[in-house]
Amino acid sequence: MNVPATATEAPPPLQDTHVIELVSAVASKITGVSVYTRGAEITRSLKVDLKTGQNQIIIDGLPNVLAEDSVRVDGHGSATIHDVTISPTPPKPHAVLTSPTLEELRAKKTSIENAKERAKNASEFLVTYISRQDPPQIDPGKLQDIIDNYESASHKLDERLTKLRAEKRRVSGEICEEEERIRSNHAATATSGMLNNRVTISMCADAECPVELELRYMVTNATWKPIYDVRIDTEAGLKGKPVVLTYKANIAQYTGEDWAGVPIVLETAEPTVGLHLPTLYSWTISVYDPPPPTQYSGPVMPTSELRMQPMMAPPVFVQASRPRSRSRSPRRQSRSRSRSPRADIIMSQPIHAPSVIKQMMAEASKAVDFNVTYTVPGLMTIPGDQIAHSVTIVKLELDTTLEWVSVVRSDARVYLKAVIKNASDYSFLSGTSSVYLDGSFIAKSHIPAVRPGQSFDCSLGLDPSIRVTYPPLSKRLVQSGFVTKSKTQTYTQQIMIHNTKSVAIDNLIIRGQVPVSVHSNVTVKLSSPPLEAPDARSASNTATSMFSMQKETVVNKSGVHVPAPVNVGKGIVAQWDGVDNVLFEEDVGSLGKNGLLFWKCSVPPQGKVNLSLRYEVSAPVDSQILGLSGM
Template identity: 45%
Template sequence: MTQDANAPPPFQVNTIELVSVESSKITGVSVYSGRAEVTRAYRFAVKTGQNQVKISGLPNVLDHDSLRVEGRGAATIHGVTIAPTPIPPTASTSPALQALLLKQSRLRKASTRSQKAAASLEAYLNTLNAEKIGVEQLGTVVAQYEVEGEKIDDRLIELEQQVKDVQTEIDVETARLRGSSNRNHELGQTATVGVFAEQEGEVEIVLIYAVYNASWSATYDIRVNMQAEEKPITLIYKAAISQSTGESWEDVPLTLETVTPTYGTELPILDPWRISIYKRPAPRPMMAMAVPAMAMRSVRAESAYASMPAGGPGAPPPPPMPVMQQMQLSVASQGNMSATYQVPGLISIPSDGQAHNVTIVQLELDAVMSWVSVPRVDTRVHLKAKIKNASEFTLLSGNASVYVDGSFISKSDVPAVSPQESFDCPLGLDSAVRITYHPLSKKAGQSGFYSKSSTRSYTQRVTVHNTKSTAIGSLTVVDHVPISEDSQITVKLLAPVLPDPGNKAVATAGGGSGKEKEKVRVSEGVVAQWDGADDEEADPAALGKEGKLNWVCKVPPQGKLNLMMQWEVTSPLNVVVLGL
């Protein structure tokens, strides 16, 4: 049997060293709310037998527990380990740097010689005696001095520039040497994969790992067309993606996951709730030495606290605390309770920590518009929309920019919304709807023969004016009457006639209670009700307990409505009623 010439000798391992960002391609990235899962493919040649593949340059923020390896080719994966990349010794010099330093030294010495030559020329000129030199020779001496001095000056300027140029080259080489040891300080992990190849050839392995410092959040543009009768809402669902993992995602297929990886989701255990009679501890014997009274009280208090169970009198001693568990995180896969969004095409997200926006989808949605005002506090009218998510997309909570008829109105928050679920979206103030809250009208009187009482009557009028050319389908005006906190004071609502709220704080002129007469038609297009009557989950017995009531109005174009609320407060004659 002949041995393959290309096979390594027995017990010898063929080592293959790869740099991750240079020897691979990202084939997919799945971004979660607080991390990302990266898939990288590597293709390389192996030799028959045992091969050890060292892949350096992986991110420091890589979750070691999430790393897994898949492969293709006539080989078997024997094991995977990951550890920090050994830091190579810092190079302090190089042949190029030494040559530059030598050149710099020679230039400085040449500059020193030129400076000495210039000084010698000046000294020679100072030694000349004008009395011994004729006038005809003086011009020649001065001209020769100018020529020689100019040569020396030109040489000095040239040498100074050469010294600067060499210093720049030295700085560049020094920076290169310093950067060679830490140029990828964010990519300091190395994965070692054992591959046993049945034959020499090319194989492919895929690393799949999770990294921190990557996330995406939902943002929205909500555009409202007040003139549209159907689907007045255009919702632009966008994703703000950011990452600072150390590796740049260049032209990668990107998937956005709405699921949040979790841990520690075991069902909690409900311990038995035990009660018992508290037994006072036996007093301790007095100490032999005198103790100040303040110190004695402190000792007794501490003793009682130490002997008292944590749950108060009658509670058993608390069980011992459980041992803390180490946090174990793993990348969660897509399930039936989450949504996955595939970003069309390829996208690049650099490792800069900045938000990069992509559009997920644009939705045309239906909404029910409503107007709300609390004129006792503020006569301005607020507009809101109840938007139904009639799409197959799950909306994550995020910020929204709201535009009404093309104008920016406000910033709002969109909650987490599942398909077919509705949410409220405030649309700002509608200045075309004007409300006048008239001054409160008061009347006082007395009644009773033996037991005198004081009765005060109040009338509050509210005027609603719709100045728009379109009708308002639902305007809610919120107001309230006082509620009594004393049995001697009676508050009775006279108008609108609403059912008795079932408590002694407010009485009504109408009969019935609960949901028997929740809504009362006051006039054409106006219905009165206790606040909360439209809430399907509200307790009928709780309606009106806070004295709040609503007028729900339909206001025609250019129309006006007059609303009136009357109530009376009865109390003993000589009693001062606070709050009126």
């Protein structure tokens, strides 16, 4: 059989159409579900016995949230599909909970009960007959025959009653099963009014034959979201051992159907049902031609009323001529207004212009530029209760690096984070994660979309075992100059770090900053750490001259040469912030222009480290600088 609705062979001689009415939940079985982030594709299979000629298969009880454009029918067998239509299920005046099979079983039960009653009456008749016999009048030679006949007749009646009772129990059981089937059938077609769609399949068969059909359709009200469990051991992380990440999916649906014992596939792509290619219409431009002044011939309006009239807004246009200075004399302005109208290019708007097609913007948290398919192992049952059901996709051991970070100017506390590298073949979608540190739950976090081979950060909260002391800023004022006096303020900030752990830490990041001047008379010079000033690197726009000024460079994650870190002590280097975010060589000169920098420290167990930030701010002596105090 073919999916297309048009037949390629001549149909058999016209006969009465054989109509087969089915209910999807009873006559078919869900054999597969592909769940998307917004919707799902359902695959159902069913077997049907066709008659010779035209057959019409009506399948009721399909979800209201079914997408009509998505319905497809495939099949196996000696028949041809002519047409597939989707329509609402016609309302029924009342539900009749019966069937021909049920009526036949009930009639059979009645017949058994009548036969049982006759056998019971016959048995009672024998008892009455034998009790009315007068012993003196009975021929002794016939007494044994009477007793034997009574015994034989009673035995036959007892056997018949036993068989009738067993037959009645069997038929009663079949009646209960049929009634339950009818009730299930009725419930499947009337579940909260959510299963009111019908699919009608027109087929042609050359002879009586069984066929197997496969019905596929998309539904809304189904979704899946990625969730993660991240378990990190601090001591193991310091020794370079991997983190355990469990990749899970929360699946929920409210379609009116229950997905019972079905294989489930999770899709990250968006279904493309019902999409249409946008159309471009004619885009015209014209020259603005101002209308001639209107000659008013009516009665003169009083000046007071004239002032109260609202002014009409002039048309908005883009001027093609160069802008003129606003400092013209009144006489020159008058001459300018008396010239002919300038050629002003405007966008014309036809009366029946088509409306602009509004585009749906994807959410940043869900936007990924890759499509992945995950097959859930085994069979799952997802009832249509709108409750999220969790399933594990994979459990991974990934390499991780622990980093301790402190933004001392705002908060002297030390934050712990794990830099996790996705060395697996799985792509991670954006989702929430439950983070466990040393076996204890610490926080809910967020994992971005991560490709194989990429790294991501996972926040682990505060680490009180790393103590940072941030004393008050020290200042020293110097005035210089004979004719034009200036003042220079030297600021020094000390930062003391104490590692109370019994193990060394190699990735302690201390973030700092120096002020940035936005005025030409104010300059800021960084002296410690001795990082190269941005102005020195950006004196030339060419990368060659820029790198010739730099003593040493390194290659960042994007393959761009950036200034190398500066050694300021044993196990301590300093660098401008953002070196890993530089994507092009010409952007290297912008490093440090925001005043952000950091130290990367290695601290031995129970060890201490001292850092120093020193910079000078110079300005005219009589100037008042905003953003600094004490100048």
